[in-house]
Amino acid sequence: MLTVEGLRAGYQASSEVLRGLDLTIAEGETVALMGRNGMGKSTLLRAIMGHLRIAAGRIRFREHEIVGRRPFEISNLGIAYVPQGREIFADFTVEENLILGVLGKPALPARVPARIYAWFPVLAERRRQKAGTMSGGEQQQLAIARALIGRPRLLLLDEPSEGIQPSIVQDLAVTLGRIAGEERLTMLLVEQNLDLVLRLAGRCLFIENGRLVDAAEPARLRADPALLQRYLSV
Amino acid sequence: METAVIIGLDALSFMLALLLVALGLIIIFGLMNVINMAHGEFFLLGAYTVVLVQNAGGGFWLGLMAAPIVLAAIGLALEELVVRHVYHRFIDTILATWGLSLAIKQAVIVVFGPTAQQVQNPLPSQVLILGAVYPSHRLFIMAVAIAVAAGTFLLFYRTRLGLAARGVIANRAMAASLGIDTRRMDRATFAFGAALAGLAGAVMAPLMSVDPQMGVGFLVPAFLSILVGGAGSLPGALLGTSVIAGSSTVVASIWTQVVAQIAVFSLAIVIIRMFPRGLAGGRR
Numbered sequence: 001m002l003t004v005e006g007l008r009a010g011y012q013a014s015s016e017v018l019r020g021l022d023l024t025i026a027e028g029e030t031v032a033l034m035g036r037n038g039m040g041k042s043t044l045l046r047a048i049m050g051h052l053r054i055a056a057g058r059i060r061f062r063e064h065e066i067v068g069r070r071p072f073e074i075s076n077l078g079i080a081y082v083p084q085g086r087e088i089f090a091d092f093t094v095e096e097n098l099i100l101g102v103l104g105k106p107a108l109p110a111r112v113p114a115r116i117y118a119w120f121p122v123l124a125e126r127r128r129q130k131a132g133t134m135s136g137g138e139q140q141q142l143a144i145a146r147a148l149i150g151r152p153r154l155l156l157l158d159e160p161s162e163g164i165q166p167s168i169v170q171d172l173a174v175t176l177g178r179i180a181g182e183e184r185l186t187m188l189l190v191e192q193n194l195d196l197v198l199r200l201a202g203r204c205l206f207i208e209n210g211r212l213v214d215a216a217e218p219a220r221l222r223a224d225p226a227l228l229q230r231y232l233s234v
Numbered sequence: 235m236e237t238a239v240i241i242g243l244d245a246l247s248f249m250l251a252l253l254l255v256a257l258g259l260i261i262i263f264g265l266m267n268v269i270n271m272a273h274g275e276f277f278l279l280g281a282y283t284v285v286l287v288q289n290a291g292g293g294f295w296l297g298l299m300a301a302p303i304v305l306a307a308i309g310l311a312l313e314e315l316v317v318r319h320v321y322h323r324f325i326d327t328i329l330a331t332w333g334l335s336l337a338i339k340q341a342v343i344v345v346f347g348p349t350a351q352q353v354q355n356p357l358p359s360q361v362l363i364l365g366a367v368y369p370s371h372r373l374f375i376m377a378v379a380i381a382v383a384a385g386t387f388l389l390f391y392r393t394r395l396g397l398a399a400r401g402v403i404a405n406r407a408m409a410a411s412l413g414i415d416t417r418r419m420d421r422a423t424f425a426f427g428a429a430l431a432g433l434a435g436a437v438m439a440p441l442m443s444v445d446p447q448m449g450v451g452f453l454v455p456a457f458l459s460i461l462v463g464g465a466g467s468l469p470g471a472l473l474g475t476s477v478i479a480g481s482s483t484v485v486a487s488i489w490t491q492v493v494a495q496i497a498v499f500s501l502a503i504v505i506i507r508m509f510p511r512g513l514a515g516g517r518r
Contacts, residue, residue, distance in 0.1 A: 049411055050410075051407060051410075051411075070410070070415075070417075071407070071410035071411050072410050072411075072412075072413050072414055072415045072416065075410075075411060075412060075413035076413050080411075080412075081411045083408065083411070087405055087407075087408045089401060089404050089405060089408075091404065092397075092400070092401075092404070096397055099394070099397060100397060100398065100401045100409065100412055100414070101412050101413075103394055103397065103398045103401075103412070103413075103414060104398070104409075104412055104413025104414040104415065105413050110394050146412065147412075150412065150413055
């Protein structure tokens with residue numbers, strides 16, 4: 001579904017964050033991307049979404065080459081993005097935030113379908129509330145719902161557990177797993193929270209200095225703490 | 235009593251015309267982060283569109299309808315040719331649009347000459363309001379401005395298109411990630427802002443001396459209104475234009491235009507000192 005080949009990209013021409021990254025994700029798979037800060041995890045998601053200038057390499061999504069396309073086109077091809085820090089529209093109501101997820105999609109009606117509120121009942125309760133007044137966990141659900149309302153095939157999630165209570169992270173993992181099953185959704189998850197990774201991911205990839213350096217099944221992660229030690233501790 | 239009514243109505247009509255100019259400036263600034271120094275010239279071109287149509291025998295009303303359409307087209311062309319190439323470099327947008335402003339002004343001088351043009355007053359009658367005799371055309375200006383400003387607010391706060399525009403203003407990158415075509419929004423916004431300024435120029439033309447300098451006379455108070463009201467906020471535009479238009483009309487009626495200018499600038503400085511983010515608190 002997604003193939004990245006020899007990707008080189010960064011924020012300035014002089015310093016590349018991604019240094020020849022290769023990655024393949026099959027349809028329906030949930031892949032976790034792990035690594036220390038500054039290794040290029042978020043940068044990879046931004047590059048896929050079209051927010052960075054790509055110096056070299058290819059990104060293929062289904063049958064489309066997406067390097068050089070603009071973010072709104074990439075979104076319309078079926079990739080949705082939940083950025084780090086959520087970036088919800090704090091001054092808008094919950095419902096307005098959700099509607100913004102379909103306004104750019106001509107094929108979809110401009111209203112919130114029932115399945116979104118079925119997955120995230122708290123958003124139905126708060127639909128008229130300003131999004132900025134909700135808790136971190138609720139805002140994260142909103143950011144995910146806003147991405148899902150556009151019916152993506154591939155969901156890019158950047159640290160969804162950041163700043164959220166552990167009990168809520170558990171719920172989030174259950175909900176995401178259920179949605180992935182119901183929608184045959186493919187997910188690329190950047191995450192430091194081992195709990196969430198073990199619950200969701202079918203495969204873990206480790207990134208170091210802008211390249212993938214290792215891959216592991218979640219079972220091996222559980223059995224081999226040295227692996228995490230090597231790629232995650234500072 | 236009569237004088238008070240007249241001053242009040244004068245202040246209101248100035249405020250409403252200013253609001254049309256300021257709304258365009260704010261929407262363009264909010265969405266594209268472009269300070270459009272050529273906005274006064276869009277106002278000017280609106281007035282000259284009426285002159286042109288009138289000289290061709292079309293009359294004021296046809297000119298009034300043509301002005302926003304002509305200005306939307308000019309706005310669209312200038313956005314495509316100039317503004318979009320510099321909009322990510324903030325200072326350059328000021329220089330580029332200032333250059334546009336000079337070029338438009340000179341072009342108007344070349345075509346129409348430096349002297350003032352006359353636009354016939356289409357509504358020369360007067361009406362009696364609360365014991366005061368008041369020109370009909372000024373009332374017409376108020377009606378147009380209220381309708382257009384209300385329409386703009388409805389468009390922004392009650393429609394899907396307005397929600398998309400507000401989304402782009404609040405977080406451009408996120409809006410793009412959600413599938414909203416921000417380039418199309420930019421083009422539409424610039425054309426819409428230009429059309430508002432053109433309409434304001436056209437509707438004001440019968441009351442003003444239509445000359446190549448008339449744009450500046452509206453751009454400066456429009457900028458002051460935005461600073462006073464709070465940049466990036468449509469409700470702030472209402473506050474800002476009331477303060478600026480109200481104070482300048484009242485002071486000018488008691489003393490002179492010059493005193494009014496000094497008073498308005500001083501008031502603006504005090505307000506900005508006390509509310510650095512504007513009276514509306516800079517809420518978006």
